[in-house]
Amino acid sequence: LLIPSSVIESTYREEILPDLFPLRRAIAKLQDASFKLDEEKVSAEKAFLNALKKISRARDPRIIRRIIKWIKEHLGIGAQEVHDLNFGAFKWMSSVTESRLSETDIWKSHGKGPLYDFIRAAKRVRVANQKLMAFERGFLSEDGIKDREWYRHLGVAPGKHLGYAPTTLPGLTEAIVYDEDRELAEYEAARLTTLIENLADLLEV
Numbered sequence: 001l002l003i004p005s006s007v008i009e010s011t012y013r014e015e016i017l018p019d020l021f022p023l024r025r026a027i028a029k030l031q032d033a034s035f036k037l038d039e040e041k042v043s044a045e046k047a048f049l050n051a052l053k054k055i056s057r058a059r060d061p062r063i064i065r066r067i068i069k070w071i072k073e074h075l076g077i078g079a080q081e082v083h084d085l086n087f088g089a090f091k092w093m094s095s096v097t098e099s100r101l102s103e104t105d106i107w108k109s110h111g112k113g114p115l116y117d118f119i120r121a122a123k124r125v126r127v128a129n130q131k132l133m134a135f136e137r138g139f140l141s142e143d144g145i146k147d148r149e150w151y152r153h154l155g156v157a158p159g160k161h162l163g164y165a166p167t168t169l170p171g172l173t174e175a176i177v178y179d180e181d182r183e184l185a186e187y188e189a190a191r192l193t194t195l196i197e198n199l200a201d202l203l204e205v
Contacts, residue, residue: 018186026196033203040205044124051118138199
């Protein structure tokens, strides 16, 4: 995500440009948070697959009973259903990770082991995926773009006079390039800065 060149090239009309430093800083913060989230997702998926392999290899009846007991207590799935699933973790991962129990609760109830590792890893994957989904929604604004309120995405939208060609940061770009309205540009820069800073905070791991 970068400030469009059309905005940068508008410096010949400096009286129109708002202070873009806070926005640049917010964008850099978001890029850093996004990079770290990508790393966390890769690490979480690796941990999940390793935990899944351990569960799949479990032969100790005590481990199997503990896993079945936990699933019955917290997911409402019976022993036969668990057996039918053949520990196909992806089929019930969303239910597992929605559990209100923390890893500490699981540890206290059952001790560390394959189940603890699996639940912990599954929750990490779910959290990372939720943050990635929130990234796209994070650019939506109820107020939309000036004169085209039906476009609610402040990150990218069809250009005002470009047909379907996309414009990055459309509200800010159009306020400067087309409207030549400093007050509107300051408003657009401020709401973008707030939106992007909030999104960066949300993505932090």
